[in-house]
Amino acid sequence: PSPNSELEISQALSSGLDVARKGYPLSVILFDIDHFKKINDNHGHLAGDYVLKELCRMLKDTVLRTEDVFGRFGGEEFILILNNSSLEKAQIIAERCRQAIQQLQLISDAGEKIQVTASFGIALSNTQLRPQQLLSQADKALYEAKACGRNQVKCYQDFFNEAKLC
Numbered sequence: 001p002s003p004n005s006e007l008e009i010s011q012a013l014s015s016g017l018d019v020a021r022k023g024y025p026l027s028v029i030l031f032d033i034d035h036f037k038k039i040n041d042n043h044g045h046l047a048g049d050y051v052l053k054e055l056c057r058m059l060k061d062t063v064l065r066t067e068d069v070f071g072r073f074g075g076e077e078f079i080l081i082l083n084n085s086s087l088e089k090a091q092i093i094a095e096r097c098r099q100a101i102q103q104l105q106l107i108s109d110a111g112e113k114i115q116v117t118a119s120f121g122i123a124l125s126n127t128q129l130r131p132q133q134l135l136s137q138a139d140k141a142l143y144e145a146k147a148c149g150r151n152q153v154k155c156y157q158d159f160f161n162e163a164k165l166c
Contacts, residue, residue: 005071012069012081013131019083026125027090029080030138031097034117034150036076043108051116052076054106063096087124087155094120094153102151117151
């Protein structure tokens with residue numbers, strides 16, 4: 001997968017939800033680079049751009065499946081749309097991404113190691129959800145991952161009506 005535009009992400013989310021209404025699960029993962037402002041402040045904005053590019057390249061080359069839709073969803077926030085993926089499968093993919101990001105070996109132009117971690121929020125579609133609701137649930141789970149210390153994966157589970165540990 002390649003980083004997709006906002007329009008492509010919106011279309012993929014809408015079509016994924018259409019398919020989900022026919023009984024095929026759709027999972028959405030939002031993730032955010034932890035303390036990205038510190039990376040920019042400590043190493044400069046060029047280093048921050050380098051981190052974003054390397055993170056995308058590494059995930060595309062080593063973790064993500066070709067059918068996954070992947071894109072930037074704001075400053076240092078990203079989205080993964082996983083068609084025909086259960087919550088369990090999404091958890092596995094998110095955890096693989098989290099571990100791969102944590103293991104990135106990045107060095108700034110000044111020769112300093114740049115430590116990168118990310119927090120993840122997952123939501124699973126149901127037949128009633130609109131795209132914005134699904135995104136809101138994933139965002140709430142992401143917020144919970146950050147509130148609980150960052151560098152972790154949380155899932156939004158509607159029957160608890162809050163984010164719970166995966």
